[in-house]
Amino acid sequence: MEQVVAVEVKPVDKKKVKKLWKIALILGIVTLIEFVMAFTLPRGYLLYAGFIGLTIVKAFYIVSEFMHLKHEAKALIWSILLPTIFVIWLIIALLAEGGSILNALY
């Protein structure tokens, strides 16, 4: 015999759903901008900085809204964000190291 569970289904929160689709649209448009930039602007550090900036914009929307981190407790937000400082250190260290290897070999 299957047990019947009485569940109260709430109606769709239209405002919330609309906001989610809006964020999806932003993510799509930012990706399109990256595409256009890749084929119109000359390659160089300025273009790379633009790509990285737009990537961080996309990452912000995914983490804050899709993963809901923006609406969590402050302590949880910081305990996730602060440790990523170590990543920044590793980027600086290894890119400098790579440059030194290039200088030594060529």
Added chain:
Amino acid sequence: MEVTASIEKERKTNLWGGGTSPLKASYGKIMMWFFLLSDAFTFSGLLITYGFLRYSYPAYTGPVSAFKPSAEYWPIPEKIFDAVPFLHGVHLPLLFVGIMTFILILSSVTMVLAVEAGQRMDRKDVTKWMLWTIVGGVAFLGCQAWEWSHFITGTEEGMALSNGIIVHGANLQINEYGPPLFASLFFFITGFHGTHVASGILLNVIIFYNVVVGTYDKRGHYEMVEKVGLYWHFVDLVWVFVFTFFYLI
């Protein structure tokens, strides 16, 4: 009586004094967050290794239009990834990987809609959106399989090495696109991400099954959908970074 009162007072004034939930999230959700943080470190390690090795090779200096792959310098990705299924020989730089990016973003949206439906206890909607998420994940994985097989098979022209031997496609020792390490990094980084997508699909299927048989209605909440949702969004987040650092820069 007095002791109870002082404990109550302590509880109200000290957030970390016990008896409260300072992070205002369930144990499972917090642990998923910390797992994702550690996974983010792993992917950072891989992507930074890419940057490190790229910096230790000479960059291509000539005009982009005259680019020819060589083991002497690091390739320009838009000149390497220019193939689309069914359009053999047509130069369509980054188009296919762009389509893959859109598929993954869309499956992330359907996932967040499943989470929203779960909060409303709407089993029918959760079922629908979870199914779309799984479809999106499988589509992405299929695209990646094609991308890999094309990368491994290579082009008809191939690339001539300094000793005159012409190589086609790529493996872990040699490839026609640039220095050997370029292909190794491609296999490792997109492969590790693809593994995450595959295990994400598996998790989604398990949760989808539980939704359909009504496990979460009996439990009274759909928090498991939120937890796998976090993982799925993370997979999308990683792809955003892989797309930038591997395909654009």
